[in-house]
Amino acid sequence: MNKETNIFKKIVGNQLFIPLVALLILIVFNLINDPSFFALTIQNNIYGYPVLSGSIVSIIDFGSELAILAIGMTIVTAASGGQDISVGAVIAISGSTMLRALCGTNPQPETLRTSIFVAFLVGVIAAMICGAFNGLLVAFFKIPPMVATLILYTAGRSIAAWINENRLPMIYEPKFGYIGNFIPGIPIPTPVFIAAACMLVIALLHKFTNLKLYTQAVGINEESSRLNGINPKLIKFSVFVILGVFVAVAALIKVTRISTITYSVIAKDIEMDAILAVALGGNSLSGGKYNVWASVLGAYVIQFLTTTLYKLQVRSDALPAYKAVVVIILVVISSPIVRDKFSRISKNLKSKKTENGGV
Amino acid sequence: MGKEKTIAKPLSQNKSLIKQFNMLTDTNKLLTITIIVFVVMYICAVIFEGKGFLSPQALFNILINNAALLITACGMSVVMITGGIDISVGGVVALVSMSCAVYLDYHGGNVPVSILIALGIGLAFGVFQGFLVAYLDIQPFIVTLAGMFFARGMTTIVNSEPFNVTNESFVALKDTRIEIPFIGTYNKRGIFIPAYINIGVVVALAVVVFFFIMLRWTKLGRHFYAVGGNPQSAMMLGINVKRTRFISHVISGLLAGIGGYVYFMYVGSGSPSNAQGMEMNAIASSIIGGTMLTGGVGNIIGTLFGVMTLSTIKDIVASAGLSDPWWTGITIAAMLCLFLVIQSVVISNKDRK
Numbered sequence: 001m002n003k004e005t006n007i008f009k010k011i012v013g014n015q016l017f018i019p020l021v022a023l024l025i026l027i028v029f030n031l032i033n034d035p036s037f038f039a040l041t042i043q044n045n046i047y048g049y050p051v052l053s054g055s056i057v058s059i060i061d062f063g064s065e066l067a068i069l070a071i072g073m074t075i076v077t078a079a080s081g082g083q084d085i086s087v088g089a090v091i092a093i094s095g096s097t098m099l100r101a102l103c104g105t106n107p108q109p110e111t112l113r114t115s116i117f118v119a120f121l122v123g124v125i126a127a128m129i130c131g132a133f134n135g136l137l138v139a140f141f142k143i144p145p146m147v148a149t150l151i152l153y154t155a156g157r158s159i160a161a162w163i164n165e166n167r168l169p170m171i172y173e174p175k176f177g178y179i180g181n182f183i184p185g186i187p188i189p190t191p192v193f194i195a196a197a198c199m200l201v202i203a204l205l206h207k208f209t210n211l212k213l214y215t216q217a218v219g220i221n222e223e224s225s226r227l228n229g230i231n232p233k234l235i236k237f238s239v240f241v242i243l244g245v246f247v248a249v250a251a252l253i254k255v256t257r258i259s260t261i262t263y264s265v266i267a268k269d270i271e272m273d274a275i276l277a278v279a280l281g282g283n284s285l286s287g288g289k290y291n292v293w294a295s296v297l298g299a300y301v302i303q304f305l306t307t308t309l310y311k312l313q314v315r316s317d318a319l320p321a322y323k324a325v326v327v328i329i330l331v332v333i334s335s336p337i338v339r340d341k342f343s344r345i346s347k348n349l350k351s352k353k354t355e356n357g358g359v
Numbered sequence: 360m361g362k363e364k365t366i367a368k369p370l371s372q373n374k375s376l377i378k379q380f381n382m383l384t385d386t387n388k389l390l391t392i393t394i395i396v397f398v399v400m401y402i403c404a405v406i407f408e409g410k411g412f413l414s415p416q417a418l419f420n421i422l423i424n425n426a427a428l429l430i431t432a433c434g435m436s437v438v439m440i441t442g443g444i445d446i447s448v449g450g451v452v453a454l455v456s457m458s459c460a461v462y463l464d465y466h467g468g469n470v471p472v473s474i475l476i477a478l479g480i481g482l483a484f485g486v487f488q489g490f491l492v493a494y495l496d497i498q499p500f501i502v503t504l505a506g507m508f509f510a511r512g513m514t515t516i517v518n519s520e521p522f523n524v525t526n527e528s529f530v531a532l533k534d535t536r537i538e539i540p541f542i543g544t545y546n547k548r549g550i551f552i553p554a555y556i557n558i559g560v561v562v563a564l565a566v567v568v569f570f571f572i573m574l575r576w577t578k579l580g581r582h583f584y585a586v587g588g589n590p591q592s593a594m595m596l597g598i599n600v601k602r603t604r605f606i607s608h609v610i611s612g613l614l615a616g617i618g619g620y621v622y623f624m625y626v627g628s629g630s631p632s633n634a635q636g637m638e639m640n641a642i643a644s645s646i647i648g649g650t651m652l653t654g655g656v657g658n659i660i661g662t663l664f665g666v667m668t669l670s671t672i673k674d675i676v677a678s679a680g681l682s683d684p685w686w687t688g689i690t691i692a693a694m695l696c697l698f699l700v701i702q703s704v705v706i707s708n709k710d711r712k
Contacts, residue, residue, distance in 0.1 A: 082500075083500075085504075137696070137699065137700075141699065141700055141703040142703060143652065143699050143703060144652055144653075146444075146500045147444070147642070147652050147699070148699070150639065150642065150695075151692045151695055151696050151699075152692070153639070154636060154639045154688055154691060154692050154695075155688050155689050155691075155692030155693075157685075157688070158685030158686075158687075158688035158689050158692075159685070159689060161685045162685045162689070166685075269508070272504065272508055275501070275504070279501075285498055285501060286498065315515065315519070317512070317515040317519065317631065318512050318515050318516045318519075319512065320508035320509070320511055320512040321508065321509050321511070321512020321513050321516060322512065323508060323512075324505040324506070324507075324508040324509035324512065325509065327501070327504075327505040327508075328491070328502070328505050328509075331491075331497050331501055331502070331505075332491065332495060332497070335495045335496060335497050336496070337494075337495050337496050338495060
């Protein structure tokens with residue numbers, strides 16, 4: 001009896017429990033609603049290559065950016081106890097910088113000015129500078145993360161438009177499009193590989209560095225981590241810079257998907273999804289311990305939700321309303337006060353049961 | 360009392376200006392900085408951009424253009440003084456204006472009921488968010504972020520196309536001008552043109568006066584400061600922290616509703632892109648007006664100056680030839696950044712002592 005409840009508690013207490021249950025609910029809902037949701041077909045895309053297609057593929061494909069962002073957001077949340085709401089705007093800045101590096105002042109160049117890799121590096125540097133700016137405000141001026149990042153949230157898209165002087169560069173180089181779509185001959189979308197690479201990098205970082213230990217220590221108690229010889233300011237600053245790198249990777253995927261950029265629309269509301277992924281993964285939004293894999297799973301669950309809503313013919317601009325309801329339900333369920341009340345009620349029920357059994 | 364005065368006077372005369380400044384409370388310190396910045400900026404505007412800024416109507420135009428922002432910023436200041444934040448206001452303003460527009464135009468409604476709708480929407484958001492923040496102890500930023508997305512999404516669900524409202528009694532209300540006696544300018548022919556304001560400005564100024572008095576002299580107003588300054592000690596003093604937080608969010612929601620209607624009267628149309636980025640401007644004006652993000656410090660008069668400063672910056676940017684749309688966003692963000700850093704420095708100076 002005791003062992004059984006222990007196992008049950010372990011399963012329910014696991015961080016992966018909530019996202020897995022959410023995923024299960026979505027899968028069951030879609031099975032009932034329309035089983036063809038799970039169909040996998042091989043079709044020829046516009047270039048004539050056979051590629052995998054279907055809702056599941058598109059979830060894994062379009063979930064890539066979100067998963068990459070969720071990794072960075074989890075670490076930022078853990079160390080600083082707040083979230084970065086400027087990621088969408090920084091994606092615009094970074095993507096705009098990449099296109100500027102590739103095109104210069106000519107919006108529709110015949111040949112690219114530099115190699116794609118160099119342009120990517122430039123974009124990484126731009127995103128890292130934005131991250132460093134946020135980190136500076138948070139770590140050294142002690143401004144709450146969400147307010148500090150509010151600055152770039154407002155100005156970011158304006159800056160992105162300013163970098164390219166509001167031109168809309170188009171890139172016709174097919175190699176550029178391979179990154180965001182398919183490499184000829186490989187039926188799996190390229191962003192999936194990029195997301196996998198990012199996950200591998202973060203797994204290696206966790207394995208071989210003290211990143212996780214230090215960020216968690218700073219998030220749990222800044223003062224005591226300082227007394228133990230960790231520099232909390234440096235840690236907080238560097239997590240924002242690390243997030244910048246992930247944002248740049250997401251920006252690369254976003255830009256290469258369409259081979260151009262729309263300053264006001266690109267990665268719109270993605271910050272909301274990324275925060276939601278972190279919360280769905282069962283990570284505390286006020287910092288401390290974290291589990292990156294739960295966030296990644298959360299990200300794919302959210303993409304699943306988005307795709308499901310699209311299948312139900314929900315207009316894209318009405319989407320935030322539905323997601324907001326999901327967020328509210330999630331945060332209410334995971335709030336400590338509600339959990340306490342629930343456990344108290346269930347305890348009362350149990351004690352009543354045993355009393356009845358005794359009689 | 361009299362003795363104290365005689366002692367205090369020579370002392371303050373001896374001390375330099377900087378020392379006097381350091382003796383002020385945080386609230387007054389930040390308020391002083393704000394007023395100085397506004398005056399300097401306005402003088403710069405007059406010197407560099409010509410005498411257009413000098414006429415009384417220019418000042419009133421700032422109020423007319425920003426009445427809705429002023430009202431929502433007052434609500435924001437109350438929440439921020441209590442130590443929270445409310446970023447749903449822009450979404451609520453958009454939802455209110457769209458709902459009222461649809462009600463007035465498509466359902467042939469009348470004006471008083473539309474005002475009730477506006478107040479109802481604002482109140483509903485305030486009560487719900489306040490409950491989640493105060494009684495379930497969820498981070499205000501997350502709750503109101505969700506509130507913002509919900510309001511924005513609902514706006515497009517109510518109606519996705521922008522349209523102008525043609526309801527007669529509403530248009531009459533919208534175009535009502537209140538002329539101010541004895542203040543005005545003479546045009547080239549020497550005819551006196553009185554300065555005017557609209558109903559929105561009257562509402563906004565009433566809100567400012569009401570909340571200034573409330574925050575300064577009522578029990579509830581002082582509770583806001585106490586809870587924002589230190590919730591723990593506020594609780595020790597017997598203040599109901601949860602209820603105070605709850606009320607602050609209700610006030611912010613209600614003011615977002617009122618601000619939404621005033622905004623609706625200003626633009627006279629319903630559109631999903633209404634009030635884009637208003638939450639940001641409201642937060643920026645509160646911060647520029649000397650309200651601390653960490654709570655416990657702030658002043659409604661400062662918020663008034665914050666809104667005026669923000670608007671003057673926009674005017675200067677526009678008339679300085681930087682008409683590209685991105686410059687406004689960048690300057691506001693830079694301004695916000697500057698004031699956040701000033702606040703941080705002022706507070707860390709205090710800590711060092």
